[in-house]
Amino acid sequence: MTIRLYDTGTRQIRDFTPLVPGRVSIYLCGATVQAAPHIGHIRSGLNFDLMRRWFTHRGYDVTFVRNVTDIDDKIITKSAEQNRPWWSLGYENETAFNAAYDALGCLRPTYEPRATGHIPEMIEMMHGLIQRGNAYAADGNVYFDVRSFPPYLQLSHQELDNLRQPSAEGETGKRDPRDFAMWKAAREGEPSWDTPWGRGRPGWHLECSAMAHKYLGTAFDIHGGGLDLVFPHHENEIAQAQAYGDDFARYWTHNAWVTMSGEKMAKSLGNSVLLTEMLTRWRPIVLRYYLGTPHYRSMIEYSEEALHEAESAFARIEGFLHRAVEKTGLVEPAPEVPPAFAEAMDDDLGVPQALALVHTTVRQGNSALTTDDKDSAAARLAEVRAMLGVLGLDPLDAPWSGTGTNRPTDLHGVVDSLVHLVLDQRQAARTRKDYATADTLRAQLHQSGLTIEDTPSGARWSVG
Numbered sequence: 001m002t003i004r005l006y007d008t009g010t011r012q013i014r015d016f017t018p019l020v021p022g023r024v025s026i027y028l029c030g031a032t033v034q035a036a037p038h039i040g041h042i043r044s045g046l047n048f049d050l051m052r053r054w055f056t057h058r059g060y061d062v063t064f065v066r067n068v069t070d071i072d073d074k075i076i077t078k079s080a081e082q083n084r085p086w087w088s089l090g091y092e093n094e095t096a097f098n099a100a101y102d103a104l105g106c107l108r109p110t111y112e113p114r115a116t117g118h119i120p121e122m123i124e125m126m127h128g129l130i131q132r133g134n135a136y137a138a139d140g141n142v143y144f145d146v147r148s149f150p151p152y153l154q155l156s157h158q159e160l161d162n163l164r165q166p167s168a169e170g171e172t173g174k175r176d177p178r179d180f181a182m183w184k185a186a187r188e189g190e191p192s193w194d195t196p197w198g199r200g201r202p203g204w205h206l207e208c209s210a211m212a213h214k215y216l217g218t219a220f221d222i223h224g225g226g227l228d229l230v231f232p233h234h235e236n237e238i239a240q241a242q243a244y245g246d247d248f249a250r251y252w253t254h255n256a257w258v259t260m261s262g263e264k265m266a267k268s269l270g271n272s273v274l275l276t277e278m279l280t281r282w283r284p285i286v287l288r289y290y291l292g293t294p295h296y297r298s299m300i301e302y303s304e305e306a307l308h309e310a311e312s313a314f315a316r317i318e319g320f321l322h323r324a325v326e327k328t329g330l331v332e333p334a335p336e337v338p339p340a341f342a343e344a345m346d347d348d349l350g351v352p353q354a355l356a357l358v359h360t361t362v363r364q365g366n367s368a369l370t371t372d373d374k375d376s377a378a379a380r381l382a383e384v385r386a387m388l389g390v391l392g393l394d395p396l397d398a399p400w401s402g403t404g405t406n407r408p409t410d411l412h413g414v415v416d417s418l419v420h421l422v423l424d425q426r427q428a429a430r431t432r433k434d435y436a437t438a439d440t441l442r443a444q445l446h447q448s449g450l451t452i453e454d455t456p457s458g459a460r461w462s463v464g
Helices: 039-057 073-082 086-103 115-132 206-216 227-244 275-279 284-292 304-328 339-346 351-370 374-391 412-431 435-447
Strands: 004-007 012-015 023-028 061-066 135-138 141-144 180-185 200-202 219-226 248-255 258-260 450-455 458-463
Touching (some): 004 248, 023 039, 023 206, 039 061, 039 086, 039 219, 039 248, 039 275, 073 086, 086 275, 115 135, 115 141, 115 180, 115 200, 115 206, 115 227, 141 227, 180 227, 206 219, 206 227, 206 248, 219 227, 227 248, 275 284, 284 304, 304 351, 304 374, 339 351, 339 374, 412 435, 412 458, 435 450
Parallel strands (some): 023 061, 219 248
Antiparallel strands (some): 004 012, 141 180, 180 200
């Protein structure tokens, strides 16, 4: 068994060898909490939730760190626009992000540090970099000297001489316009903290180098994030950490975006779809299926049609599970996933190929149900549950079954109760031979997007 991952730094798929046998350490760049999350934000957390689950399934002890950027230029600007404290805005949106992760069944991280809780660690790192000659203070700012670190741009494979980064507002005293701010001098009305170089606040990049060092040590296995973070964020993290003396991350993995009309989903473009809005129209487990089943390095072009297709595809899986349970009783997941599923997941988290096996097994299970082969149906049920469990998509398992903590935002149970009220009315009409009313009720359910199937044990509904 060898898990293989695409490494952005080497631009190839590499065999994964952990630093410590049996353990995996992952650092994921999490939310910048200037606004509520859209589905593009949540895709990253979901993709790395799948990675974490697969490593756990393969027997690794996983330490998963996902940070929160609770202070930066965007947060300060938004708080001023809304005339509210920066920490109030940040906490509200951090809560919204965590609710979104919970709703889509993402496991909570081992640690979730905030940037503002780690100012001492940042000061210590800056002090060390200044002593080593890799950083300098100017006008209350602290900058990283990119020319002092020859491997700079090793991740994005750019040329320094072709790189242009004009000075940002307030970033005075730079020796080279491409040097980046680790610490920004205090400005009137903005939050600030004391340092040996004057009051100010963190630059965006320093926080992750400092927090990864604190929680994962001088070296760790995997650093993840969205594709848009390769430059400048991750390049600057590498420069700071390695110049400080850390080996830092050994593998770099990046998820692709959710796009609309070919553009990255972003609030600044006015093309974002808030997750809270999506959850009023789609079941959380369907959204997890939609966002989690494409390959993590493939772009997802958002459309209502694609969501309907995902809903229908998941309904076929869910329909088999419910029919099989009616026929065989509840069957526990198989102790191991099928070899072909494991092979797909080992190969750079090949979820699409793994999911194809899920659908094949569902078809086999449906055939077994048609021929009343209970033993075969039960075996397929156990296999499907095992595969879905690894993907966090088993509707018979917590949180989706109603026994987990994520259930409150899943409206399936509410809809199920309401639909069965109508089905009971329909059955009563049929019993009294009022077939016109029964047909009208069935037609109304169909117009709502539901399919009604009459079975010996009663009517069953599904979406699509």
